[in-house]
Amino acid sequence: MTERRISIPGEIIAEGEDYLPGEWTEKREGKIYALKYGLIEESNKLIKIIPVSGTYSPRRGNVVIGKVENVTFNGWVIDIGAPDNAFLTVMEVPKYVNKDALEEVLDIGDMLVAKIWAINKRGIDLSLKAKGLGKIEEGLIFEINPNKVPRVIGKEGSMINLIKENTDCDITVGQNGRILIEGDSTEGELKAKKAILHIVEKSYVEGLTEEMENWFKSQGGLAPKRDVPKDLAEDEE
């Protein structure tokens, strides 16, 4: 990995006509200026800034974890941790919905995993039409800084798979920084949470996946499976 450079708003981060301004940068008189505090990434003369802080800004295709704020006649208003609320229409729920009793499917306060399928002037539209989406029935939900989500997932999911293997939990990471952990045992779930919080804290360490492998070793390998009392276990046989 190349050395990381940090950008300050207004700073000149590159000079020369052949550079192209990417995300959160601006070109003025042959100079590339930073518009945001973050890490500078350069590839093929294209310079962009990866934000390290700030609120979640929704994008099309993001899988997010939301909370039902309100039930309307044709859908649900969902809080996804962005400045604007999102909307889920009945049409985007892949099952039969009784139009007179929407709250039977999702009620105020329910949490759900959804996908952003459109962002327009009127607002953000959500969909449940994909694998792994829907109402959350159980599990542990907590929030991290949305800018750390890529680190938690890792390259091609390497990091999240490492945690899944080591804790025996199913983990859904919403791009809005909300994370759902579902496991057989509370110990496993808490361990997965601890691991993720450790990643967030160490997010600027190089070779983070190795760091986490060692972390899991120091924590004593696999999470303890749920203890089944001996006599019960024998009964089952």
Add this chain to the structure above:
Amino acid sequence: MAKKSENFERIDGRKLDELRPIKAKVGVIPNADGSAMYQSGDTIAIAAVYGPKKMHPQHQQDPAKGVLRCSYNMMTFSVNDRIKPGTSRRSTEISKITEWALEPVLMLDKFPGQVIDIFIHIIQADAGTRCAGINAASMALAHAGVPMKNLVCSVSVGKLDKTLVVDLTKAEEDFEEGEGPTDIPISMTPDGKITHLQLDGKIGTEQMKEVLDLGKKAIEKIYEIQKKALKEAFN
């Protein structure tokens, strides 16, 4: 002009263009989206930024652009005589001034219907609190990941009798000899664009140009400190 300033001595022995020792730190309030502390001598300011978030109450929403909302407050114990808590004429004015000083660098048109909240608290005051507040707020905004054209740096230049000095302390503001004290707080971007300028006292136009030059030099130093604080927050 008579260069009486050659042998003018400042109360704390600083050079005429010397700033007080500065400390700056970013991320002092973990709950906020961005935060910063700025200390200049005995003046300490902290700033917390929340947002961009949805504007409430709704009737204050601007569908064309985002709104910047500042609140400047002095802690009761920040000065020798306990200051009465709550908003005052002075704090309302400084809140508004801070908004105006910072708005030109923010790209508020990217956040229609939203608000960015800045809370500035003066923990300890020894003159130049609005400048310290603006410096802290500017760093906190950057730290919060708000898109900005540039940082804003702020410093006060003063005229004591006929001599120009940088970064007044309270003792210097109370200077009573000759023409008395004149306080000129200036905010600028590091590339020299003025976003805020106030004048409390009397000064001629020729000397005003010198004030701006002095201010610009001081602001370059402040910018380096702000930049360093933001870069150091990574390790």
